[in-house]
Amino acid sequence: MIIEGDNLASLTALSYTHAGKIDVIYIDPPYNTLKAEKDDFTYNDKRIDATDDFPHSKWISFMFKRLKIAKSLLSYRGCIFISISDHEFANLKLICDQIFGEKNFIGNIIWNSTKSVTNTALISVSHTYNLVYFKDINYIIENRTKFRIPDTEVGFSNPDNDPRGPWKADPFQVGGWRPNQQYTIVNPNTGVEYHPNPNCSWKNDYENFLKLQADGRIVFGRTGNGGPQRKRFLSEALERGRVTKTIWDDIETTTNGTQLVKSIFGGVTAFSNAKPISLIHRMLQLGSYFDSTVLDFFAGSGTTLHAVMQLNAEDGGKRQCILCTNNENGICENVTYERNKRVIEGYTKPNGEYVEGLHDNNLRYYRTDFVGRSRSTKNMRRLVQLSTDMLCIKENLYAEKKTFAGLPTFKNIYRYFEQGDKKMLIIYDERYVDEIVKMVASVETDSKIKVYVFSPSEDPWEASFEPVNDKVELCALPQAIYNAYKRILPKRKPKDESNAMADSEDVDLGGLFAAEPEGGNE
Structure with a gap:
């Protein structure tokens, strides 16, 4: 988008x-x-x-x-x-x-x-x-x-033909002194004893070291004559990432x-x-x-x-x-x-x-398109009209139907969208609420219809929709939009409070409308 x-x-x-x-x-x-x-x-x-x-x-x-x-x-x-x-x-x-x-x-x-x-x-x-x-x-x-x-395959090989596939030898020592990770490791090939460097520890405690050794995950350098290292298999590295x-x-x-x-x-x-x-x-x-x-x-x-x-x-x-x-x-x-x-x-x-x-x-x-921030009836109705595409985006619902309950929809009165189990009604003219309620009552639906309805207040005509309350989820417009914008837009200051340094930007309220770029398709 x-x-x-x-x-x-x-x-x-x-x-x-x-x-x-x-x-x-x-x-x-x-x-x-x-x-x-x-x-x-x-x-x-x-x-x-x-x-x-x-x-x-x-x-x-x-x-x-x-x-x-x-x-x-x-x-x-x-x-x-x-x-x-x-x-x-x-x-x-x-x-x-x-x-x-x-x-x-x-x-x-x-x-x-x-x-x-x-x-x-x-x-x-x-x-x-x-x-x-x-x-x-x-x-x-x-x-x-x-x-x-994702980890890379660089540096992985399988010199001992381990059936678990290519591996890389990682250091078995970590920074920091931990008392339960201080012990002696003996190279079985040379008998040389190894201890963590000062202010360091082995990567695991002794019990887990023995388990790793029994599982063939501890190696002592490529020739077998070095200090302890731990195998990290490519399959595990790719799964875990880095x-x-x-x-x-x-x-x-x-x-x-x-x-x-x-x-x-x-x-x-x-x-x-x-x-x-x-x-x-x-x-x-x-x-x-x-x-x-x-x-x-x-x-x-x-x-x-x-x-x-x-x-x-x-x-x-x-x-x-x-x-x-x-x-x-x-x-x-x-x-x-x-x-x-x-x-x-x-x-x-x-x-x-x-x-x-x-x-x-x-x-x-x-x-984007704009509406003045003053809450006149004209501005409120225009904001709702401009909000159609915004509501489609919000609900991720774009498939508009030309009919609802067997009757045609009208662009300036109400529009209906349906895709899968998602349904949305947008009512622009509140004078038709009672008729639309009757239409909703006649519709069989397994999921609730999201109804956005114009209202001059925060009341989405709940009393009118009471008979079909089990079929709808109501939202009053443009109040819901005003509430969202109010949370993020600053209050307007008088013009005489502005100065050259502040020189603040100002944003009117507005919505989005679908457009077709010149020479292109949506």
């Missing part, structure tokens, strides 16, 4: 549809380099460069609002990866410590993002930071084996990412400095699950969606992905959308090689 529009507006809409539902967020925000010809940081429609009086303050304000909403979207097992450069790394770390909590900081991954050297620099920068936070570190501490990447390190120098660079986009577009440089799929792919291996929803609200060329589709193809996952970006210079329509459309359908490289599409995917395209 791609949402075109200012990402603050997109995040606001997602706060209603996806609060607590996102497992992984990856973002690559503006680095605020203050180089107008290179940077892409725009605040209140003004590009920020070195001539601005408050460049860092504006960047902090810009990021704080978005990250605060992002936290509300994360699930109980959710995590966020944020790419950043030296220019705002220190500020970003402080912002994230405040929003996500310093205790929920997992680490800072240093990615070797370029192989080239800038000879005019005093020190040629070749890295990008990637801050990692969890919504709740206690979850991943209790499930630490889930936060791992702990990632903070230095990622085995990942492709931005040059590779840019070249891939160029290849997808038939040799045309459609986007510069694109992140490589392998970077996002590894983050997804660490933080996502087979059924995760992934979000990127600085979508750029759309690498995150591409990586999600590729990982699903590899492991059979059912991950979903949401991309948010504006359409400045046509980037959303012509790059983000078009790239992933071609990835789904298949494309031909400049050398004539055809790349098969990832056909088991679909792509929906939405645009």
